[in-house]
Amino acid sequence: MGIGLVGCGRISKNHFEAIRKIPNTKIVGCCDIIEERAREAANTYDIPYWTTNYEELLKQEEIDLISICTPSGLHPEHGIMAANHGKHVLTEKPMGVKLTDADKLIEACDENGVRLFVVLQNRLNPSIQMVKKAIDNGRFGKLYMIVANVFWSRPQAYYDLADWRGTWALDGGAFCNQASHYVDLVQWFGGPVTSVMAQTDTLARKIEAEDTGAAMIKFDSGCIATINVSMLTYPKNFEGSITIIGEKGTVRVGGIAVNEILYWKFSDKEIELIVSRPVAHTDSVYGFGHDAYYENVINAITKGESPLVDGRAGRKSLALIEAIYLSNRDQKAVTL
Template sequence: MYKFALLGCGRISKNHIEALSTLKEEGKAEFVACCDIVQEKADSVASQIGCTPYYSYSHMLNDGKFDAVSICTPSGLHPDHVIMAAQAGKHSISEKPAGTSLESVDAAIDACDAAQVLYLVIKQNRFNKTIQLLRKALEAGRFGQLYMISSNVFWTRPQEYYDQAKWRGTWEFDGGCLSNQAAHYVDMVQWMGGAVEDVSAFSSTLARRIEAEDTIVVNLKFRSGALGSINVTTLTYPKNLEGSLTILGEKGTVRIGGVAMNKVETWQFADNSPMDKAICEADTNPKSVYGFGHLDYYRHVVDVFDGKVEPLVTGREARKTVEIIEAAYEG
């Protein structure tokens, strides 16, 4: 039974708690500690799952009765919290994005290398059944030459969402809709398309009172010659509309849509394959844009700890997403 500590008891922590509650029932992993600077939040989670609450991250690390820290703090703090865990000899499971700057992410990577601990970043959408099926088709070469990869993230976040926490929408701790809401989609585009050699973007803050952008259009050129685009906004009226990924190739066209890449909307290839029969089984209907991937992600982490598989998303792999986001903001 692997023991985890939860750092940050806010919005996304619920998904982590639900995932490890299932794994605890299976005798594989559990949260034994949680920490939040807001005492009421830490106490609430601790009473819910039966773990020890802390109000100081350093104090929790000093107690050290766990194997890894699940980091659910504001994005700009992720690298510092990874570094502190590494210095305490703990593995890190960081929420997306790995950080808000390449410099800070690289520092976290170096710290984990020096301490010989794992630095893993949560990209739960890679474990969507729809995305797993798409990746299988891509690796089988069914698309032939890739022409275009496009992703749309048309969600809504009212001003009240940003007002709930002072760090939201700030450059230092959050970034805008590309860094926060669309980080998983940036990861998906580069995972499918491969190395990116050029990035350009137009962004604007049209309606929200925040430092960073609420709307952005990003253009990509892949080393393969394929082109890509990522279109993101948090201004969609009146609710979340779409979280999609479309791949156009020489011999295939696939669009994975729904609100969180959870539905196969188009699946056409020049050839037939037994995998085509799995299309209907791949569709899901998640209650939120977070999807169902956290449980499968933690199962993967347990397999990594057991030495059964290599980690799918290390700090270095997650760095690619931060590199694209930083290039988009600079461009």
């Protein structure tokens, strides 16, 4: 399996390192509009080909899959270009900043007969897998409430690193970028969404999109969820957590990458005894999932395994994010 990567910024390291661990898989080439960045990535990871021209990367016949690590607003465009060249597409989260663009990407992949994958690797964290299994097995009984808190710190200097950060066209705000994994996990746990009400604002950072907001979600099941997000927490990241309250159980997951079980109580004592301490330790907000995610992607392409998050699954969290923004804009509930 030959892989090409476009966008050699901060997240690309996780991709390069994950790909190198997979047998019978190689990085054929990389691309970035900043020449020094592309060359440095090629030298660091022994990549035989690098370029600043994405079209040239797509012409490399050895490439079967393109990994897209460019700004979020460019994901659909770069994915469509890859699909039109007959390459499978893996895009970082979110798969776009506009649902209409994401739908064009899905359509292009369908028309060209290639696969589309969206990196939502936190689903693979052991703690998250435990929670999802408990939900799917009915251990919680009826779900009553899900609460996600993302209280992080992103100083102005972070947004000033690149002119696309915090823009509506290429990045979105705290919900679309920093908290998108939490939005995905809330809807993955809760199931189909009925409606959303939200308030967002730009309180301190000099950016187009929001740095703070809160959303209330009603699920078809009757469960209610809230997602509270702020990038203004002093003096550093304070909390990233998800709490699930059900008829027969309550669980709280936290840690730097929702990787630790902070509370785990069920009426079924056997389930309760499964865990009493944090599940796994990580120093990265990206969690553990890029390695396992790439394995899943490669196996889906080569062996026909079910993908963890394909384009249509990735679309669900983007639809919820867009509904949050529409609710704030129109100051009313948005029905999905």
